[in-house]
Amino acid sequence: MQFIIDHIDISEPLVVQFLTDLQNLMKLEHFEKNQKIHTAGSICDKIYFPQNGFLRAYYYKEDKDITAHFAGEGSSVAAIDSFIQRKKSRYNIEALEKCNAFTLSYQDIQELLAAHPVYEKYIRLFLEHIYIELAERIEDLVFNTAKERYEKLILKQPTLFQHVNLGHIASYIGISQETLSRIRAQK
Amino acid sequence: MQFIIDHIDISEPLVVQFLTDLQNLMKLEHFEKNQKIHTAGSICDKIYFPQNGFLRAYYYKEDKDITAHFAGEGSSVAAIDSFIQRKKSRYNIEALEKCNAFTLSYQDIQELLAAHPVYEKYIRLFLEHIYIELAERIEDLVFNTAKERYEKLILKQPTLFQHVNLGHIASYIGISQETLSRIRAQK
DNA sequence: GTAGTTTTTTGACATTTGTCAAATAGATTT
DNA sequence: AAATCTATTTGACAAATGTCAAAAAACTAC
Numbered sequence: 001m002q003f004i005i006d007h008i009d010i011s012e013p014l015v016v017q018f019l020t021d022l023q024n025l026m027k028l029e030h031f032e033k034n035q036k037i038h039t040a041g042s043i044c045d046k047i048y049f050p051q052n053g054f055l056r057a058y059y060y061k062e063d064k065d066i067t068a069h070f071a072g073e074g075s076s077v078a079a080i081d082s083f084i085q086r087k088k089s090r091y092n093i094e095a096l097e098k099c100n101a102f103t104l105s106y107q108d109i110q111e112l113l114a115a116h117p118v119y120e121k122y123i124r125l126f127l128e129h130i131y132i133e134l135a136e137r138i139e140d141l142v143f144n145t146a147k148e149r150y151e152k153l154i155l156k157q158p159t160l161f162q163h164v165n166l167g168h169i170a171s172y173i174g175i176s177q178e179t180l181s182r183i184r185a186q187k
Numbered sequence: 188m189q190f191i192i193d194h195i196d197i198s199e200p201l202v203v204q205f206l207t208d209l210q211n212l213m214k215l216e217h218f219e220k221n222q223k224i225h226t227a228g229s230i231c232d233k234i235y236f237p238q239n240g241f242l243r244a245y246y247y248k249e250d251k252d253i254t255a256h257f258a259g260e261g262s263s264v265a266a267i268d269s270f271i272q273r274k275k276s277r278y279n280i281e282a283l284e285k286c287n288a289f290t291l292s293y294q295d296i297q298e299l300l301a302a303h304p305v306y307e308k309y310i311r312l313f314l315e316h317i318y319i320e321l322a323e324r325i326e327d328l329v330f331n332t333a334k335e336r337y338e339k340l341i342l343k344q345p346t347l348f349q350h351v352n353l354g355h356i357a358s359y360i361g362i363s364q365e366t367l368s369r370i371r372a373q374k
Numbered sequence: 375g376t377a378g379t380t381t382t383t384t385g386a387c388a389t390t391t392g393t394c395a396a397a398t399a400g401a402t403t404t
Numbered sequence: 405a406a407a408t409c410t411a412t413t414t415g416a417c418a419a420a421t422g423t424c425a426a427a428a429a430a431c432t433a434c
Binding site: 352353354364365367368369371372 | 410411412413414
Binding site: 081113121124127135136139 | 323
């Protein structure tokens with residue numbers, strides 16, 4: 001839950017209550033390496049918070065597997081557009097390795113918010129947080145060359161490289177695996 | 188306010204009240220063509236909702252002017268990361284033509300939320316809405332070729348092309364003006 | 375430890391896009 | 405209408421990236 005706490009003033013007593021309530025709604029699930037957690041075409045009903053290991057959201061573009069998002073400890077993943085809009089998802093989610101993740105269901109969040117509307121604020125703050133992450137991602141894609149994107153990713157998520165194939169990283173930063181390989185060779 | 192209403196169930200009486208309160212906080216401002224509305228380096232204190240005409244958010248990358256976002260009627264613009272995080276903005280905002288826009292200040296929104304925490308939900312819904320727009324933008328950038336991005340933009344915002352220079356559109360879809368010109372010539 | 379599988383790298387070449395400079399077209403001002 | 409300014413297009417070439425095929429390296433399972 002670190003990522004939520006990070007952006008909220010935990011001196012508010014209400015926050016403590018909110019976090020406790022959230023914890024109680026979370027279930028710990030176990031996933032095997034390469035296990036599919038969510039499949040494109042269905043509605044995404046859960047957010048996943050990895051406790052260890054990495055999860056990956058991806059989709060297919062003309063048979064090519066493109067990574068949209070990685071989530072390790074302290075981060076989260078869901079087919080968020082599907083989760084929010086309750087419509088079919090284009091994303092798949094899979095475990096990149098044997099791991100555990102806390103899950104939080106759409107239903108449970110809605111009921112919690114309905115029961116405690118004062119918690120809306122924390123969901124808003126969470127959304128603000130992930131919105132800004134996305135905005136940074138766009139800047140990165142528009143602004144930077146492939147090489148710069150690669151170097152920024154190393155700085156920002158160094159642990160990623162011990163867990164994730166280079167092919168997935170390449171598609172995440174929007175280039176082919178071969179190009180990534182050549183960028184790496186340059187150093 | 189169309190964009191807010193679109194995504195909220197207006198049968199809730201509370202929503203009507205919320206919208207009324209928002210309206211009352213909004214101020215109508217007038218801008219001249221090419222007028223700078225917000226300057227990089229300062230904190231963005233307002234969201235702008237054009238009534239007519241187009242506004243543009245942009246930044247500089249190595250002296251090149253890059254458009255991050257267009258806003259016409261029914262849409263909105265702000266240096267949203269700055270607005271949310273209260274830190275200096277890298278974005279500039281300008282009017283692309285003589286126009287009027289409603290503005291909503293950070294201060295006023297905060298006070299409204301503090302006075303009526305039940306409204307948090309609507310801000311959350313608004314954030315969900317703009318989050319999804321951003322996610323679509325990323326997919327577009329990663330997924331599609333320059334030509335496809337151009338064609339999608341025509342479909343999605345046809346009016347844009349009557350108001351905006353091709354140079355701005357080119358930087359928005361992440362290509363040079365010359366490349367855009369060649370794409371257009373192909374048809 | 376060997377065989378088999380997957381991942382990563384490399385080579386050769388094609389394609390896309392960018393850059394710079396100049397030409398053209400379109401607007402605006404006088 | 406001419407002069408001026410701005411926006412757009414075009415040409416020539418350079419740079420970046422993609423594609424396909426094959427080799428090399430790393431990892432797995434027996």
